[in-house]
Amino acid sequence: MFDSLTKKLSAAFSNLAGRGKISSADLESALREIKLALLEADVALPIVKDLIAKVGAESLGEKKIEGVKAAEQIVKTVHDALVKLLSPDTPPAAIENAKIVMLVGLNGSGKTTTAAKLAKLLVEKKAKRVLLASTDIVRPQAREQLAILAARTGADSLAIEDKTPAAITKDALAKAKNYDVLILDTAGRMGIDEELMKELSELYKIARPDEVFLSVDALAGQDAINVAKAFAAAVPLSGIIMTRADGDARGGAALSMKSATSAPVRWLGIGEKLEDLDEFVPDRIAGRILGMGDIVSLVEKAQEKISEAEAEAMAEKMFSGQFTLNDMLAQLQSVKKLGSVGSIMKFIPGLGGMADKLQSAGMNDNMLKRQEAMLLSMTKRERAEPAIILAGRKKRIAAGAGVSVADVEKLLKGYEKTKAVMAQMNKLGGLKGMMSMLKAPE
Numbered sequence: 001m002f003d004s005l006t007k008k009l010s011a012a013f014s015n016l017a018g019r020g021k022i023s024s025a026d027l028e029s030a031l032r033e034i035k036l037a038l039l040e041a042d043v044a045l046p047i048v049k050d051l052i053a054k055v056g057a058e059s060l061g062e063k064k065i066e067g068v069k070a071a072e073q074i075v076k077t078v079h080d081a082l083v084k085l086l087s088p089d090t091p092p093a094a095i096e097n098a099k100i101v102m103l104v105g106l107n108g109s110g111k112t113t114t115a116a117k118l119a120k121l122l123v124e125k126k127a128k129r130v131l132l133a134s135t136d137i138v139r140p141q142a143r144e145q146l147a148i149l150a151a152r153t154g155a156d157s158l159a160i161e162d163k164t165p166a167a168i169t170k171d172a173l174a175k176a177k178n179y180d181v182l183i184l185d186t187a188g189r190m191g192i193d194e195e196l197m198k199e200l201s202e203l204y205k206i207a208r209p210d211e212v213f214l215s216v217d218a219l220a221g222q223d224a225i226n227v228a229k230a231f232a233a234a235v236p237l238s239g240i241i242m243t244r245a246d247g248d249a250r251g252g253a254a255l256s257m258k259s260a261t262s263a264p265v266r267w268l269g270i271g272e273k274l275e276d277l278d279e280f281v282p283d284r285i286a287g288r289i290l291g292m293g294d295i296v297s298l299v300e301k302a303q304e305k306i307s308e309a310e311a312e313a314m315a316e317k318m319f320s321g322q323f324t325l326n327d328m329l330a331q332l333q334s335v336k337k338l339g340s341v342g343s344i345m346k347f348i349p350g351l352g353g354m355a356d357k358l359q360s361a362g363m364n365d366n367m368l369k370r371q372e373a374m375l376l377s378m379t380k381r382e383r384a385e386p387a388i389i390l391a392g393r394k395k396r397i398a399a400g401a402g403v404s405v406a407d408v409e410k411l412l413k414g415y416e417k418t419k420a421v422m423a424q425m426n427k428l429g430g431l432k433g434m435m436s437m438l439k440a441p442e
Contacts, residue, residue: 002251002289008037009290013075022074030074031056042221042252047085047259055081079286085255086282088264092239096126098210100173100182103241104200104231105215107139107188110243110269114215115185116149117269117277123154128180133158133172135165135203136187146185153274155183165199169206184209192227197234204235211238213266218248225253225260232261239266242280246270251289254280323419325383329375332368373401374411386412 012033016022022030031052038048058077095101101118105111115132122128132150134157136142143160150157156179158172169184176182184207189196204212214231216224224242231237240257242248245268258264265280375383377400382389389397389412398405 002041002254002285004250005037005041005252006289008040009034009078012037013290016074027056027059027074034078038252038255041250041255044222044225044252044256044260047256050259051081051085075290079290082255082286082289083282086258086264086280086285088239088258089262092264092266093210095211096122096128096181098181100176100184100207100209101211101213102184102186102204102207102209102235103213103215104186104235104237105188106192106227107190109188109215109217111188111215112136112142112146112185113149113272113274114213114241114243114267114269114277115146115183116153116155117274118213118267119150119155119183120153120274121277122181129178130155130181130183131158131172131176131179132156132183132185133168133175134185135168135172136185137163137165137168138187138189142185142187149274165203166206169203173207192230197230200231200235212236213239213241214263215241215243216253218242218245218251218253218268221250221253222256225256228257228261228263232263237261237263239263241265241267241269241277243269245278246276254285323422325375325378325386325415326380328415328418329372329383332372332375336368336372370401370403370407371411374398374403374408377401386415 012030015033016026016030034055035048035052038051039045055074055077058081059074095118103111103115103118112134115134119130119132122130130153132146132153132155134143134146147157147160158168158175161168161171163171165187172182172184184203186200186203187196212235214228214237216227218224220227228237228240240261240263242254242257242265245251245254248254254265254268264282268278268280270276270278374397377397378389378393382393382397389408394405394408398408401408
């Protein structure tokens with residue numbers, strides 16, 4: 001998400017890079033490029049005009065910060081403006097504090113899957129007992145679908161009975177007294193209609209939910225904003241969940257939602273798996289948009305995917321000089337858990353805007369696949385004792401992995417270099433020794 005916008009903004013800022021001072025003409029040109037980048041990303045025109053006006057006014061009136069170049073100050077001004085644009089007026093309550101969550105949206109917006117994703121998050125990360133209930137008696141098998149997904153998340157689902165949406169809601173509220181959180185998945189339609197909005201308004205009055213999330217397809221662009229406005233007029237939205245965000249390279253709808261509806265984006269659906277739901281944190285998102293990375297989110301993702309004990313054991317082996325190709329394989333497979341090489345790069349400060357160049361230079365998923373294939377084509381003994389991998393074994397490994405002997409030799413050389421660096425660091429006391437050297441003298 002935001003790939004196209006990030007590239008265009010990076011290009012606009014690169015034209016200013018290296019300059020100690022920026023003239024009014026330079027600033028005007030940069031603002032024009034930023035404006036075009038935002039419009040091409042499908043950000044609503046009134047929002048673009050407002051943001052550009054604020055950035056322009058603040059950049060002209062910006063006091064010079066010692067040691068910070070003018071271009072960097074403009075980047076910071078744009079960053080701050082984006083954070084303000086994306087942030088809710090008041091900090092939202094933590095999702096685990098909600099007793100009743102209501103999901104609304106059109107058919108096809110991923111609403112039911114999103115309900116299950118929220119349930120999974122609450123069950124696994126917040127240790128909550130969750131009840132899922134569908135009031136959708138319009139879409140065939142909607143309630144059955146939710147029951148199947150509930151079973152996969154560890155949540156319970158309301159028994160399916162032939163009742164009205166209002167009666168189902170009342171049954172769910174009664175049963176939810178024995179649960180921490182109730183998630184109500186409401187019916188949608190192929191389009192906005194009066195009947196749907198009347199039903200949602202009635203269910204809202206019955207349930208009195210703590211949170212009302214609108215599930216909206218990020219790929220819908222400006223249409224997504226119109227849909228959000230219509231739902232916001234029917235029920236008080238507390239937040240937006242943008243689904244299929246991984247397929248939207250522009251991201252303009254996400255930037256426009258808060259201004260259009262007063263409801264901020266709270267979550268991003270980034271894939272089809274039930275764990276593919278990311279919290280939308282404005283300052284982190286602004287950093288990603290500007291190619292500044294988001295190392296905090298990357299660390300959090302790593303903590304979720306890789307256990308602390310696993311990471312400590314790997315670090316100990318690396319710095320003890322006992323690092324083998326078996327460990328290299330385990331390390332590679334751990335990296336794959338975090339996502340594609342391109343997606344990881346976007347989290348790392350300084351690499352976001354270079355992701356395409358690095359991938360075209362060979363730093364991509366195909367590289368990881370080739371390395372994994374070569375390591376898996378080795379026997380356990382070969383991975384434990386790389387010294388025995390001579391010409392005949394190299395040929396066999398190359399044939400098994402579908403690569404050349406030169407590729408196998410390159411992998412082995414890379415391993416030896418890594419091991420040599422780790423051995424050198426071990427002489428300095430390992431990671432702790434390196435950290436102590438970096439500390440300022442007392």
